[in-house]
Amino acid sequence: MSWLSYLNPLNWPKDITGSFLSQLEHGLLYIFTLVLNSILGAMSSVFGILMDALNGIMSMIINTAMSMGPLALPVFSIIIALVIGASYVGFGFARDMPVVGAFV
Structure with a gap:
């Protein structure tokens, strides 16, 4: 007879509370998903x-490197080395940040 328990008025407060909590959980999950x-x-x-x-x-x-003529390769290499070095230093300083530290 447990499948007829929803007909018992004594179970209605528990059913309403459970339904309300379920709807509240789904609503909060939807809001969290939107955020x-x-x-x-x-x-x-x-x-x-x-x-x-x-x-x-x-x-x-x-x-810039292509417009340098015969100096194109050294200029390109130096500029790329500077960009890589700046990125390395930037990640080195950013490693202490919690969000970046999780990925580095």
Whole structure:
């Protein structure tokens, strides 16, 4: 007779409470999903902007090196070494940050 327990008025407060808590959990999960999606969207746009800037810098480096004539290879190599060194130093300083430290 347990399948007819919903007909018993004494079980209704427990059923209503369980239903309310379930709806509350689903609502909070939905809100968390919306917030997380907006945060990830913002991070994606920021990283897209950073990648566009990096692409522009690399294009500028290549154009500068190509315009140097016979000095193209040394200039390109030195500039790339400076970019790699600056990235290494930047990650070295950023490693102490909790968010970056999780990925480095």
